[in-house]
Amino acid sequence: MSTTGRGLHGQVLETLGPAITAGEYPPGSVLRTDELAQRFDVSRSVMREAVRVLESMHLVESRRRVGVTVRPKAEWNVYDPQVIRWRLAGADRPHQLRSLTVLRSAIEPVAAGLAAKHATADQCAELTECALGMVAHSRGHQLEGYLVHDVAFHRVVLNASGNEMFARLGDVVAEVLTGRTHHEIMFEDPDPAAVTLHVQVAEAVRAGDAVRAEHLTREITMGALQELDILAP
Amino acid sequence: MSTTGRGLHGQVLETLGPAITAGEYPPGSVLRTDELAQRFDVSRSVMREAVRVLESMHLVESRRRVGVTVRPKAEWNVYDPQVIRWRLAGADRPHQLRSLTVLRSAIEPVAAGLAAKHATADQCAELTECALGMVAHSRGHQLEGYLVHDVAFHRVVLNASGNEMFARLGDVVAEVLTGRTHHEIMFEDPDPAAVTLHVQVAEAVRAGDAVRAEHLTREITMGALQELDILAP
DNA sequence: GGGGCTTGAATTAGTCGTACCTAATGGGTT
DNA sequence: AACCCATTAGGTACGACTAATTCAAGCCCC
Secondary structure (H helix, E strand, O other): OOOOOOHHHHHHHHHHHHHHHOOOOOOOOEEOHHHHHHHHOOOHHHHHHHHHHHHHOOOEEEEOOOEEEEOOHHHOOOOOHHHHHHHHOOOOHHHHHHHHHHHHHHHHHHHHHHHHHHOOHHHHHHHHHHHHHHHHOOOOOOHHHHHHHHHHHHHHHHHHOOOHHHHOOHHHHHHHHHHHHHOOOOOOOOOHHHHHHHHHHHHHHHHOOHHHHHHHHHHHHHHHHHHOOOOOO | OOOOOOHHHHHHHHHHHHHHHOOOOOOOOEEOHHHHHHHHOOOHHHHHHHHHHHHHOOOEEEEOOOEEEEOOHHHOOOOOHHHHHHHHOOOOHHHHHHHHHHHHHHHHHHHHHHHHHHOOHHHHHHHHHHHHHHHHOOOOOOHHHHHHHHHHHHHHHHHHOOOHHHHOOHHHHHHHHHHHHHOOOOOOOOOHHHHHHHHHHHHHHHHOOHHHHHHHHHHHHHHHHHHOOOOOO
């Protein structure tokens, strides 16, 4: 997964990016290109390229005679996959996980509804396959195998929605699900009700029942919210 | 709005970015850094920084001995505000507008529901103010004034949701609404029903009625979908 | 003779260092 | 208070060198 940073500037980013998103340099902090170049033992050219990338993510702003200032958190491009990964690896991982789960709860039901309308035969088949895979790994502490099929399932739904914006959230959902299995407490087998819901979503999509697919997926994401104690009583 | 590209690399991006997103260089096309530097009459350093930014947006991939290859559309960071702006300025503006409107229809109702739970007194006041402003400009071809309050309204809702991912979509919604007023056919006064719905949403949020706020906002976004002939019969 | 492997030359991005330019900033002068 | 100038840190340009791939010619072994 972690691509070891292609090129020197990439390696710098993999240290500097997480540091900034972790709040190690609070908003308003001023960095100097030359100093950074020295610290990371790279040329100014390389450091400048790294700064340009951070700038395109709206993490920092570069101004003459001032330096590279860290922008307030509210201006960050929080949808940038790299920023998401950095934040998930940092201290506010729980907070980030909650935000993303809420996002899922908004997107995925609608995506499932659209998928019921637009999914191809291949996608339907793949979906059923994923659901069956989840069932097969739902008992006996086969969490890894379960996770693989769970991620694949949601990815297919998002792709089948036919909406490019939804499709691009596949990686985000994958990160959230993976994070839940690996870092959060999840020793027990997955909730049988959730497994059933996935199977039923696959059925609904195959049947072209958009309303049912949306409703069932909403139940799935509601369950995910409850796991994080985000209730709506 | 358009910041004329801070720095030379920014100016290059404002030409090269739209060109790529417009499909002028189809996916798989190979560009060479030196050639680009010549064409734009900038140094290789500047061009490299521009390429780095495009790379961070996953628009292109830079490889040795090959050059800078345009990545397939499915891999682009379509949530990057700059990419969104470039695409909205290009040929597939209608397609992009549809994708974003569908995204709105998923996000905004949920955001409104959360806003009803989390909105501060100030935000409630601001919301009512926006709604009243919309009413005041809803008749007599005051489309510009209406737009300003409409944009502000949705921005407040997204911010009041308390979810950072939702809040960051304020700019996107603004682009969509602005685009609808300026570029699409919209000579007539806004739909009175839509205006009423906004007022009611403000009321529901103020009353803390999450279910009602969500439902009303869903009606608003459904209306937006229908304007673009995205139906669910 | 053909398929697969090795080797080497060509190519293009990657890195570095230097030199100089530009523009904000802050302080000092009038 | 208005102005000017020295300082400072980023912005741009250029040139040299490095390193990683690709491609193809050549080779060996079937």
